[in-house]
Amino acid sequence: MDKFIKRTGTVLDNENDENIPSPKRTKKEISKVWEFFKKGSNQTATCLKCGKVYKTSGNTSNLMQHLNTAHHLDSVQNNPSSLSPCMDKFLNKTKQYENGSARKAAIDKAVLKMIAKDVQPFSVVTDPGFIYLVKTLDPMYKLPSKTHMRNVTLKSEYEALRIKLQDVLNQVEHVGITTDCWTSKANEGYITVTVHFISSKFDLQSAVLSTDKLITPTSHSADTIAASLKSVLTEWDLLRKVTTIVTDNDASMVKACRNLELKHLPCFAHTINLLVQEVLKLPMVSPSISKCKRIVSFFKSSTIAYEKFKQAQGSKKAYSLVQEVPTRWNSALYMVQRILATNDHISTVLLVTPKAPQPFSAEDIFFLEDFANILEPFEHATRSISQEKNASISILIPVICELNKKMVDIKPNIKTTEGKSIFDFLTARMPERFAHYEARTVPRVATILDSRFKKDGFLSQSNADQAAKALENELFNTLSKTQHDPPTPPNPEPEKKKFTFLQQKVAVKSKSTRTDAIIALRQYLEAPNSPENVEPLEFYKTCPDSMEALKSIAKQYFCVPASSTASERIFSKAGQVISERRSSLKPNIVNKLLFLNKNSFLSDLN
Known part of the structure; x- marks a missing residue:
């Protein structure tokens, strides 16, 4: 009986099961990865942040790896959150700005401006300290990835500023241009072009047009420079508006301007540099400059000697020594001036330090004083014509006049034979270097x-x-x-003239x-x-x-600058942009970063 009952129960249970609906299969949860990817055809997925395309057949491991490495979204898990929306609200999770919102776009733009203005790498958006700062300032804002910042935000802001600059230049009739070639730390050749113009309010304004590779990177000839320069000026519709192009004294640059049939003005700062570099190579100068460099190097390389030097000065604001830079003549002057200001303390340290160089003798100091007094006017002249805020072309010829006047005033105060030799050399070479500026139309008319x-x-x-x-x-x-001829007033009754011959002469x-x-x-x-x-x-x-x-x-x-220092300042800034950490930056990214860095004034224009 028990056996029957058990069997019957089993049968009944099976019969009942046929009438009971089977439970619904639980729907598979969708991975959070798809919040950042868009499914495409042929089993592909496109990243919504950077646009990169990946192959996927349903497995999201490679997509997850991309989010973690490229966008540092470590918090994204393939397993969806088990918390319900109510629980999320209960735990007070911070809501974030939606992509495309005005607030997020404004902050993205501000972050990009900081990167361009302060010459920061794009990877700053992944630095923990910067992320913490941004979260503290605005918890609802989420930093974009460095890829998005470089490929999307940078491109958008560059195009917006470019349109503004083009609108400004369309209203200008005349411009001055500076240009120069340079080599990056990645050993790539670039040409920078800057534009200078007078606004409708009579303010002098400057902007960077382009920083890009030469059209033919394997050639730095005059033809290549001319073709690259013409391409930039044509792109900005400025070729017919150029008053003068200012470059250094390089023969290729001069010939390039001649090929373009545009007026050329040699950079006055570069001309001064060439003249003074000749002075530094004179046999009566180079030994003294070498001794100065040797003593400065000794203090720079010895922490003990340098500490003694600071203690000898006995001041909280102790001077440091300046080393000469071969490419800048005025660095030699600054080095000598600092030595003259601290010579007593230098001698005190050198005399009590083993294996130290010999201190300066009285004859050395007399010569260095003559050297500094003779070259100081040239340093003042270089600074005067290197300004960008005020017109500099009109003071070029007067600066030359002042140099000649100061040389006459200095002559009676020269103490040494070597100083007199420097003076004689300069007074003989100055007319050869400077006289042609008075014969050029642009500096003449500007003066x-x-x-x-x-x-x-x-x-x-x-x-x-x-x-x-x-x-x-x-x-x-x-x-x-x-x-135009003035309008003739109505005269219904013509007046009879007695002297008709006079009327004709007055009209003419x-x-x-x-x-x-x-x-x-x-x-x-x-x-x-x-x-x-x-x-x-x-x-x-x-x-x-x-x-x-x-x-x-x-x-x-x-609008024409007296020097090409505007282009040279771009080199300095570019040296920070194309650093050793970022030597692989593409030229178009370099161009956009420098454009934003130097043309930030356009952001304030309506």
């Missing part, structure tokens, strides 16, 4: 347009007269384009643009010169409407 100098800012009266004639021709051309005289140009020039030149502290752009901001023609010409000439 006479500067109300502080007018015809008084020249060494030669003949050159001053030539400058006045050139300005008169510019006024004539400008007035010919802008002047009133239409003479040349006469108007002569009168305008005479009125300008006969007016008192402006005080020395009045910058030329400030003068033309406030001058009367009757000088409109002069203002137009001033915009054409004052």
Whole structure:
């Protein structure tokens, strides 16, 4: 019976099971990885952050690995969170800004600006300290990956600033250009092009147009430079607006400008550098400079000697010594000046330190004093014409005049025979290096347009007269384009003239643009010169409407810088961008970073 009952129960149970619906199969949870990837055709998945495509047949391990390594999303797990939305809310999880929101886009832009302005690597967005700082400032903001910052945010901001700069340049009639070639730490050749112009408010503004490889990287010839430069100027629609291109004295640069049929001006700072480098190689100079470098190197390499040197000065703000840099002549001057300022302390340390170099003798110090006094005016001249905020082209010729005047004043104070030899060498070489600047139209016209100098800012009266004639021709051309015949008032009853011959002569005289140009020039030149502290752009901001023609010409000439230091400053910044840690940066990324770094003023334009 028990056996029957058991069997019957089993049968009944099976029969009942047929009428009971089977439980639903639990739906497989979707991996959180798909919040960051988009499924594509042919079993592919595209990363929503950087756009990289991966093969996948349902397995997400490689996708997870990409998120962890490329985007540092270690918190993403293939197993979905077991917490429900209510539980998440209960645990007070911080809500984050959605991708594409205005707030997140604004902060992304600010982070990129910090990277470009402070020359930080893109990997800063993965640094724990920076992440902690950002989370503390705004817990709802999540930093994008370095790949997204480089490929998306950088591109977007570059294009936006580029459009703004193009709009500004479209409203400008004349520009000055500086350019130079340089080699990066990755041993790649680049050419940088900067533009300079006068705004509608009569402010001098500068911008970087391009920092890119030469069109033919294997050749640095004049033809290659000209082709690369023409490509940049054509791209920005500036080829017909260029007043002058400023470069160094390299023959390839000069020939490139000639090939483009554009005016060329040798960088005045580079010309000074070439002259003083000749002085540093003179046989009466190089031994003393070598001794200075040797003593500085001794202190730099010995921590004990350097500490004694600081203690000997007995001051909280103790001087440090300066070492010469071969590519910059003024570093030799700074080295000598610092030695002269601390020579007593240097001698004190050297005399009590074993195996130290011999201290400077009295004759050495006398020579170094002559050396510093002779070269100081050239250092002041270099700084004067290297400014970017104020017009520098108009002071180029006056700076040369001042150099000649200071050399005359220095001569009686020279103490040593070697100093007199340096003086004689410089006074003989200065006309060969500098005289051609007074013969060039651009510096000539710019000098006479500067109300502080007018015809008084020249060494030669003949050159001053030539400058006045050139300005008169510019006024004539400008007035010919802008002047129109005045409207004739209605005269119903023609008046009978007694002297008809006079009427014809007066009519011809009133239409003479040349006469108007002569009168305008005479009125300008006969007016008192402006005080020395009045910058030329400030003068033309406030001058009367009757000088409109002069203002137009001033915009054409004052936009030209006297030196190519604007391009050279890009090299310095580029050296930080293309560092040893980031030597593999692609040229287009380098170009965009430097563009954002130097053109940040465009962000403030509406």
